[in-house]
Amino acid sequence: xxxxxxxxxxxxxxxNVNANCRRQLSxxxxxxxxxxxxGNEAPHQSTISRRYGEFKRGRVSLSDDPRVxxxxxxxxxxxxxxxxxxxxxxxxxxxxxxxxxxxxxxxFNPGNSKNVYSIVSKDESWIYCYEPENKRQSAVWVFxxxxxxxxxxxxxxxxxxxxxxxxxxxxxxxxxxEWYTTICLPKAMPTAQKIRQYLTEENVELLDHPPYxxxxxxxxxxxxxxxxNRLRGQRFQSPExxxxxxxxAVLDLPAxxxxxCFENWFERMQMCINLPGEYF
Numbered sequence: 001x002x003x004x005x006x007x008x009x010x011x012x013x014x015x016n017v018n019a020n021c022r023r024q025l026s027x028x029x030x031x032x033x034x035x036x037x038x039g040n041e042a043p044h045q046s047t048i049s050r051r052y053g054e055f056k057r058g059r060v061s062l063s064d065d066p067r068v069x070x071x072x073x074x075x076x077x078x079x080x081x082x083x084x085x086x087x088x089x090x091x092x093x094x095x096x097x098x099x100x101x102x103x104x105x106x107x108f109n110p111g112n113s114k115n116v117y118s119i120v121s122k123d124e125s126w127i128y129c130y131e132p133e134n135k136r137q138s139a140v141w142v143f144x145x146x147x148x149x150x151x152x153x154x155x156x157x158x159x160x161x162x163x164x165x166x167x168x169x170x171x172x173x174x175x176x177x178e179w180y181t182t183i184c185l186p187k188a189m190p191t192a193q194k195i196r197q198y199l200t201e202e203n204v205e206l207l208d209h210p211p212y213x214x215x216x217x218x219x220x221x222x223x224x225x226x227x228x229n230r231l232r233g234q235r236f237q238s239p240e241x242x243x244x245x246x247x248x249a250v251l252d253l254p255a256x257x258x259x260x261c262f263e264n265w266f267e268r269m270q271m272c273i274n275l276p277g278e279y280f
Contacts (some may be wrong), residue, residue: 014051
């Protein structure tokens with residue numbers, strides 16, 4: 001027998017619990033009986049215990065009391081449409097990863113093409129004045145009116161031969177078109193799409209990248225975790241000192257590690273294809 005066999009299954013359960021309570025069956029005996037009737041859909045023992053207490057205190061109603069507030073879950077057309085949209089977007093996102101990986105592998109001969117040495121990967125990340133080695137070390141004691149340890153954001157440029165540049169961003173801001181063309185790059189462009197227009201004029205090709213795929217970025221899969229692990233547990237007195245330590249840690253990496261980074265990058269592309277675009 002299933003819940004769906006009754007017009008009001010919850011009321012039917014309460015009827016059984018009330019009857020067993022009147023028969024002075026123990027809660028365990030009541031549970032055994034309900035399991036024999038409803039199987040896995042029988043109420044939990046805690047529910048039976050609560051109902052026993054209510055009926056002994058004089059509860060008469062066999063229907064559940066109305067609940068205050070919105071339900072935790074609700075099946076509405078709006079929710080169904082939102083979930084369907086997420087599924088479609090995720091499907092396209094995986095397809096975009098696979099297509100990009102296949103296109104890049106074909107172009108660069110799985111990393112064996114000499115043109116790989118012309119690829120420059122750029123990304124940005126925060127450098128903390130103190131990067132804890134474990135969660136307990138994340139707790140920081142500060143006196144009243146004392147500022148917490150600060151952090152600095154910097155932009156990194158790497159290629160297969162190695163590190164190209166580490167540039168701290170002024171006032172801890174993110175890299176924007178304005179920053180590229182007025183600080184990082186030597187010329188300023190007054191119109192929109194400044195980065196793309198400037199690089200196009202300088203005959204610099206922009207390689208696209210699948211969105212929401214940091215696992216397919218050389219900086220995210222190698223540089224950032226590698227260097228940050230070296231800096232964990234060290235305390236720096238200023239953002240400038242932290243950036244300098246980051247630069248030295250980068251420069252200390254042997255050339256073969258940078259080469260291996262790009263080899264792993266192309267291996268990850270093949271892995272992404274083998275896993276139909278799944279994030280890993």
